[in-house]
Amino acid sequence: MSIIVEHVCKNFGDFQALHNINLEIKTGTLVALLGPSGSGKSTLLRTIAGLETPDIGNIIINGQNTTHLDVRQRNIGFVFQHYALFKHLTVRQNIAFGLEIRKKSRNFIKHRVEELLALIQLEGLGNRYPAQLSGGQRQRVALARALAVQPEVLLLDEPFGALDAKVRQELRSWLRHLHDEVHITSVFVTHDQEEAMAVADEIVVMNNGKIEQVGTPADIYDRPATPFVMNFIGAVNVVPPHISLVAEHTTEVLPHPVFIRPHDIEISALANPQNTPARIQRITHLGWEVQVDLILADHHQLVVHLSREKFTKLHLKKGQQVFIKPKRGYRGDTCEVLLDKASAYSA
Numbered sequence: 001m002s003i004i005v006e007h008v009c010k011n012f013g014d015f016q017a018l019h020n021i022n023l024e025i026k027t028g029t030l031v032a033l034l035g036p037s038g039s040g041k042s043t044l045l046r047t048i049a050g051l052e053t054p055d056i057g058n059i060i061i062n063g064q065n066t067t068h069l070d071v072r073q074r075n076i077g078f079v080f081q082h083y084a085l086f087k088h089l090t091v092r093q094n095i096a097f098g099l100e101i102r103k104k105s106r107n108f109i110k111h112r113v114e115e116l117l118a119l120i121q122l123e124g125l126g127n128r129y130p131a132q133l134s135g136g137q138r139q140r141v142a143l144a145r146a147l148a149v150q151p152e153v154l155l156l157d158e159p160f161g162a163l164d165a166k167v168r169q170e171l172r173s174w175l176r177h178l179h180d181e182v183h184i185t186s187v188f189v190t191h192d193q194e195e196a197m198a199v200a201d202e203i204v205v206m207n208n209g210k211i212e213q214v215g216t217p218a219d220i221y222d223r224p225a226t227p228f229v230m231n232f233i234g235a236v237n238v239v240p241p242h243i244s245l246v247a248e249h250t251t252e253v254l255p256h257p258v259f260i261r262p263h264d265i266e267i268s269a270l271a272n273p274q275n276t277p278a279r280i281q282r283i284t285h286l287g288w289e290v291q292v293d294l295i296l297a298d299h300h301q302l303v304v305h306l307s308r309e310k311f312t313k314l315h316l317k318k319g320q321q322v323f324i325k326p327k328r329g330y331r332g333d334t335c336e337v338l339l340d341k342a343s344a345y346s347a
C-alpha cells in the first residue's frame with residue numbers, strides 16, 4: 001500500500017510544525033523519518049495515522065484519500081516508544097487483543113497468535129505477563145500485536161527509543177529481517193541517523209517542519225542535498241577555503257567553507273607535492289576505527305577516521321608529523337562534490 005503525502009501543512013496555534021510536505025512512500029518499503037528533536041517527524045507520522053488532521057493537504061493511502069477518515073478506518077498498525085502492552089494480559093492475550101475486538105473465530109485467533117509468536121521468536125513465552133519480559137521482548141510483542149490485525153501500513157514512533165544501545169541494535173536488524181518477511185509498507189520515526197541508515201530502504205531527512213532530502217542511505221550520505229543533511233548525517237570537517245588543505249586542491253576562489261568527511265582524508269607518513277603537513281594531536285580508538293585529531297600549520301584542526309588496519313600499518317603516534325590529502329570534499333553552500341578529482345591523487 002503506497003502512502004502519498006500531498007502539500008501537507010500543520011499548525012499548532014501560531015507555530016507551523018509542517019510546511020508543505022510532499023512525499024511518496026512506495027508499497028512494501030521501510031522508510032525512516034529522521035531529524036532532530038522538534039523537526040516534525042512525529043507530527044508527520046501522526047498525520048499519516050489520522051491522529052492529527054492537516055490544515056492543508058491530503059494523505060492518500062493506496063489511492064484512497066484518507067485525510068478525513070477516522071483513525072480506525074485506516075487499517076494502520078502502531079508501535080510507540082513506550083510499549084503500551086496491557087499489563088494484566090499475557091503475551092498471547094496481548095497479541096490476540098485486536099483480533100478479539102474484531103470478533104474473529106477462536107480457531108483463527110489461536111492460529112494467528114502462534115504464527116506471530118514464531119515471527120517474533122518468542123514461541124516459549126506466550127503465557128508470560130509483560131512484567132516478566134525484557135524491554136526488547138516487550139517491544140517485539142508490541143510489534144506482533146500491531147501486525148495481528150494485518151494492517152496495510154505499519155507506523156512506528158521511536159520504537160526502540162527507550163532501550164539500551166545493544167538491545168536497540170539487535171532490534172534494528174530484527175526489524176529489518178521482519179520487514180523482509182512481511183513486506184508491509186512501514187514508516188518509522190527516529191532521531192538516530194545510524195538507526196535510520198541500518199534499517200531503512202529510504203530516509204526522509206526533516207528539519208524545521210520541512211523535508212530536506214529523501215533518498216537511500218547511500219544517497220543521503222554520499223550525495224547530501226543540503227548543508228543540513230551533510231552535517232546531520234555523519235561526522236564532517238568544516239574547512240575554510242583558504243586553508244591549505246583545500247586551497248592546494250582547487251583553483252576556484254570559494255566564498256564558502258568546504259565539507260570533508262573524516263574518512264575522506266588520506267594520511268601518509270611521507271611528503272609529496274600534493275599533500276599537506278599536519279601534526280597528530282590525539283588518537284582515539286573507537287572500536288572498528290580509529291580517530292586521529294590533527295592540526296595543520298595554519299592551526300586549523302581536522303578529524304580523520306582510519307580503519308584499524310590502516311592505522312596499524314601507518315604506526316601513527318601522538319605528536320608525529322604526517323601528510324594528508326582530501327579524497328573528496330563538498331561545497332559548503334550547495335553540497336556539490338568539489339574535490340572529487342583529489343581521489344586521483346590517492347592512486
Ligand SMILES: Nc1ncnc2c1ncn2[C@@H]1O[C@H](COP(=O)(O)OP(=O)(O)OP(=O)(O)O)[C@@H](O)[C@H]1O
Binds near residue numbers: 036040191
Ligand atoms: N499538540 C501540539 N501542540 C503544540 N505544539 C506541538 C504539538 N505537537 C507538536 N508540537 C510542536 O511541533 C514541533 C514538532 O514536533 P514533533 O513532535 O513532530 O517533532 P519530532 O521531530 O517528532 O521531535 P522529537 O524527536 O523530539 O519527538 C515541536 O516544536 C513541538 O513542540
